[in-house]
Amino acid sequence: MSISMAKGEKTKSKILEKAASLASICGLEDMSIGKLAKATGLSKSGLFAHFNSKENLQTQVVQWVAEMFTEQVMRPAFNEPRGIPRIRGIFENWKDWIEGDSLPGGCIMIASSTEFDDKPGAVRDEIVGMMSDLLQSLTRTARIAIEEGHFKADSDPKQFAFEFESLLHGYHLLQRLLKDPDARKRSDTAFERLIESYQADLPKPH
Amino acid sequence: MSISMAKGEKTKSKILEKAASLASICGLEDMSIGKLAKATGLSKSGLFAHFNSKENLQTQVVQWVAEMFTEQVMRPAFNEPRGIPRIRGIFENWKDWIEGDSLPGGCIMIASSTEFDDKPGAVRDEIVGMMSDLLQSLTRTARIAIEEGHFKADSDPKQFAFEFESLLHGYHLLQRLLKDPDARKRSDTAFERLIESYQADLPKPH
């Protein structure tokens, strides 16, 4: 009766998956329960019963996306060696993620950041937490690069995280709004310049 | 009868001003005609008559905001000397703009870029045009910095424009979503690093 966790959770996952797709295209607010019900084949009220408010649904979509992001962008990169290779891994995976390999509408985290920055409430709080965690992860990864001697010892890891994150936002703009065919090249160039400027002098002698 | 251009245009401006404020907070799509009517004191139908569809209203809001941006961010910076000072001017003015000195909800251009990147239509087209123009202006300004000898001769002005724009998006995130008290400092540091890396060697002897 209590440890079951059966059918309900299964369909809830299906719903959240569709919801993430839908929200990535039309936004978390514009994603209505009616549309989502149609997309999943459920009835509006049947779907609603899983979450007990729209705010709840939105919040859980954000959590779902955050897990997805961790799984597809961060975790694979942590198989890379510590330091710059790992940072490069995050960069590459994140670009793929933005291009819509997972969500058809691109990176919800970036989109919802601007959508909810002036809408107080539980959803905003969730997004703030998610983005804070992300920046913290990036900061940690930069700190590791310092420890490994890849980055200059006096580098500011939080500063690096900020500049790294900014770059991805820029890529998002070029790729998804402007559909600039040079988007990858532009962000790659900027990324190399960024790495270079943080990189420790005296690269290993060839 | 034809050259009049009187009361109508005046209230239309008032409407667009309020609309820009409202949209900066809740988004272009979530800004409803009803809310806007309440905010302006007009009746819903009276307001609607000025634009003949919501899409039209949204489009004109985007145009209005673009003009406002040019007026408050770009134009004052063009009083600065050509080259780096002018670029610095744009950067400073844009930060003020994002902080909400003009629009309470921050930079609509950035917000609507992610809101409409997957919604085809006239509004999206308008936003694309606006952002393209903006990047073009930034590119031109960087080219001038090359001409003035401030930037390295082999600098890629479009590349600079991309990195500059990215930075402002990053600032938007820190300032408006995360309310990071170090937002200014972070973006200032990144900006100086950006300028430095494009700057011509051999600064003029002191």
Add this chain to the structure above:
DNA sequence: GAAAAAAACGAACGGTCGTGCTAATAATCA
């Protein structure tokens, strides 16, 4: 001033929104 034109209003439309209820169905447990 009166006549003509422009601007704003009020009411209503078909739809969709989020959200409650109650009944039917499906899964689980005894």
Add this chain to the structure above:
DNA sequence: TGATTATTAGCACGACCGTTCGTTTTTTTC
């Protein structure tokens, strides 16, 4: 299997959506 519980559906609600239309008010023009 039958009883119980968890999951879905149907229906209805009040509110608001964008939009239309006919009327009234305000502004402009002569």
